[in-house]
Amino acid sequence: MLALFQGSVSLGLLWAVMTIGVFLTFRILSTPDLSVEGTIILGAATAARIISEGGDPFFATFLAILAGCLGGLVTGVLHTKFKIPAILAGILTMIGSYSIVIRILGASNVSLLRLTTVFTFLQDMGLSNRNAVIVFGLVVVAASGALLYCFLGTELGSAVRATGSNRNMARAQGINTDTTTILCLMISNGLVALTGALVAQNQGFASVDMGMGTIVIGLASLIIAEVLFPVRNVWSRLITLAAGAVLYRLIIAVVLELGMAPTDLRLFTAITVALALTLPLIRDKFSKMGSHGKGGSKDA
Amino acid sequence: MLDIKNLHKTFNIGTPIENHVLKGVSLRLAPGDYVTLIGGNGAGKSTLLNSVAGTFFPDEGSITIDGIDVTSLPEHKRAAYLGRVFQDPMMGTATTMSIDENLALAYRRSKRRTLRWGVTNKERARYRELLANLELGLEHRMSDKLGLLSGGQRQALTLLMATLTQPKVLLLDEHTAALDPKTAPKVLEIGDRLIAQHNLTTMMVTHNMKNAIQHGNRLIMMSGGRIVLDIAGEEKKRLTVEDLIAKFSQASGEEFAGDQALLG
Numbered sequence: 001m002l003a004l005f006q007g008s009v010s011l012g013l014l015w016a017v018m019t020i021g022v023f024l025t026f027r028i029l030s031t032p033d034l035s036v037e038g039t040i041i042l043g044a045a046t047a048a049r050i051i052s053e054g055g056d057p058f059f060a061t062f063l064a065i066l067a068g069c070l071g072g073l074v075t076g077v078l079h080t081k082f083k084i085p086a087i088l089a090g091i092l093t094m095i096g097s098y099s100i101v102i103r104i105l106g107a108s109n110v111s112l113l114r115l116t117t118v119f120t121f122l123q124d125m126g127l128s129n130r131n132a133v134i135v136f137g138l139v140v141v142a143a144s145g146a147l148l149y150c151f152l153g154t155e156l157g158s159a160v161r162a163t164g165s166n167r168n169m170a171r172a173q174g175i176n177t178d179t180t181t182i183l184c185l186m187i188s189n190g191l192v193a194l195t196g197a198l199v200a201q202n203q204g205f206a207s208v209d210m211g212m213g214t215i216v217i218g219l220a221s222l223i224i225a226e227v228l229f230p231v232r233n234v235w236s237r238l239i240t241l242a243a244g245a246v247l248y249r250l251i252i253a254v255v256l257e258l259g260m261a262p263t264d265l266r267l268f269t270a271i272t273v274a275l276a277l278t279l280p281l282i283r284d285k286f287s288k289m290g291s292h293g294k295g296g297s298k299d300a
Numbered sequence: 301m302l303d304i305k306n307l308h309k310t311f312n313i314g315t316p317i318e319n320h321v322l323k324g325v326s327l328r329l330a331p332g333d334y335v336t337l338i339g340g341n342g343a344g345k346s347t348l349l350n351s352v353a354g355t356f357f358p359d360e361g362s363i364t365i366d367g368i369d370v371t372s373l374p375e376h377k378r379a380a381y382l383g384r385v386f387q388d389p390m391m392g393t394a395t396t397m398s399i400d401e402n403l404a405l406a407y408r409r410s411k412r413r414t415l416r417w418g419v420t421n422k423e424r425a426r427y428r429e430l431l432a433n434l435e436l437g438l439e440h441r442m443s444d445k446l447g448l449l450s451g452g453q454r455q456a457l458t459l460l461m462a463t464l465t466q467p468k469v470l471l472l473d474e475h476t477a478a479l480d481p482k483t484a485p486k487v488l489e490i491g492d493r494l495i496a497q498h499n500l501t502t503m504m505v506t507h508n509m510k511n512a513i514q515h516g517n518r519l520i521m522m523s524g525g526r527i528v529l530d531i532a533g534e535e536k537k538r539l540t541v542e543d544l545i546a547k548f549s550q551a552s553g554e555e556f557a558g559d560q561a562l563l564g
């Protein structure tokens with residue numbers, strides 16, 4: 001039981017970084033970005049290849065972030081400069097990433113077993129595998145959350161938020177919305193790639209297919225956070241995103257424990273997200289029906 | 301201050317819904333001119349304002365603001381010279397951001413955005429003062445999100461944002477049309493006050509003939525993509541709504557006859 005909990009927390013914290021990235025595009029920029037499916041493996045592959053060649057794991061992780069930013073840049077340019085709808089631009093980056101990832105890996109799968117990763121130094125300090133990941137994950141989530149929070153409070157960050165809130169207004173206030181859109185996509189995909197790099201080092205390998213369903217996992221975590229913790233300000237939202245990502249992992253661990261086939265997981269997640277997304281609509285309908293009933297009796 | 305020369309704009313060129321909206325509009329505003337702009341639906345008033353703002357580029361003609369040719373300058377670069385208030389109270393502000401953040405966005409309209417803080421405490425003190433001048437009690441709600449404000453409060457705030465950096469030209473496009481009859485005059489009055497205070501060159505579109513006469517020092521009427529009436533000074537002061545309605549139908553009648561003549 002404890003192992004199950006620890007496992008979920010450690011994995012959840014790593015995926016929390018990606019959830020923050022998804023939040024950044026979906027909620028702050030109001031632009032659905034599917035390139036994350038590609039940039040997560042771009043991050044994993046970049047880190048894995050460098051580490052497997054004997055490179056420094058921190059340097060490898062840093063380059064993974066840059067690779068993710070590059071992916072975001074491509075999506076951003078396709079979307080803003082070439083006027084391709086955001087979803088399609090994201091899909092193009094995602095599809096393209098698969099080929100690039102196979103080139104980076106040189107195979108469809110690279111193993112990192114027994115190699116030095118970013119977690120190794122914590123393990124050397126006597127922490128168990130799981131706890132090392134939890135400690136490192138906490139630090140990374142806190143650091144990226146804090147950095148992002150500060151960024152959103154700057155002039156540039158405000159411009160990004162204004163772009164997501166009202167593009168016409170943003171332009172009328174002299175904001176180059178193309179630039180802010182591209183910037184936001186780069187940061188978001190950098191975070192996603194960071195998750196990819198950490199997950200690969202945690203699981204001991206990187207493969208092409210580990211990105212599948214990323215967006216749904218990110219959305220599931222995001223929606224869990226929003227439904228369970230209806231907070232208003234960005235700071236509390238960032239914290240609840242981490243909680244959402246961990247809770248998602250816990251839910252998954254529990255349903256697996258209860259005997260669900262691992263291959264059914266994606267369907268399970270997809271249905272959960274679909275339900276959660278329709279929840280506000282259903283709630284609206286019910287409350288309308290309620291008020292309608294009252295109004296009706298008055299009219300009659 | 302604003303010099304528009306022979307402006308043409310056609311939407312959806314080369315398609316069955318091709319629409320020649322601006323047919324050679326020329327207009328020169330002196331510094332401090334406050335022009336009210338009237339005309340029927342589809343006359344091209346918004347299209348004229350949007351061309352000045354750079355929402356799209358004209359097909360022909362030129363736009364000069366204070367000696368700077370902005371005809372092909374992108375919208376966000378032109379914003380430094382312009383203040384804008386739209387008809388829809390949702391359009392002019394970032395509804396998910398707070399009052400002080402919105403003002404701070406407007407304050408940085410002509411500046412490079414850096415990694416410095418988006419709003420400083422010094423600014424907040426100044427905004428509080430300016431908001432107090434609006435007499436809407438907004439100075440006590442600086443951290444409220446814009447989405448919580450009423451339409452009138454939003455338009456008043458958008459006016460303040462539009463004039464915060466003293467634009468060279470202020471563009472108001474039916475900015476009180478969506479407001480209730482009690483709020484609209486208040487917002488118009490706030491506009492007049494800010495315009496007078498900074499001596500702003502202004503173009504205000506309205507469908508209300510009375511407002512068009514009472515406000516500003518010059519009145520322009522558009523019909524069919526052309527300016528058909530331009531009244532200023534003493535003549536405008538003596539203008540009555542009846543005069544204006546007579547001139548309105550006369551002008552559109554002439555316009556129609558003109559079209560007939562062209563066809564013939």
Ligand SMILES: Nc1ncnc2c1ncn2[C@@H]1O[C@H](COP(=O)(O)OP(=O)(O)OP(=O)(O)O)[C@@H](O)[C@H]1O
Pocket residue numbers: 311312319321339340341342343344345346347348
């Ligand atoms: N972006 C656009 N794309 C296509 N057609 C447009 C566009 N903007 C305006 N039009 C068309 O141009 C014509 C003039 O529109 P415009 O908005 O300038 O009129 P207006 O004088 O502001 O009218 P109103 O008083 O109704 O606001 C209309 O026929 C409109 O449909």
Ligand SMILES: [Mg+2]
Pocket residue numbers: 345346347473
């Ligand atoms: Mg209009």
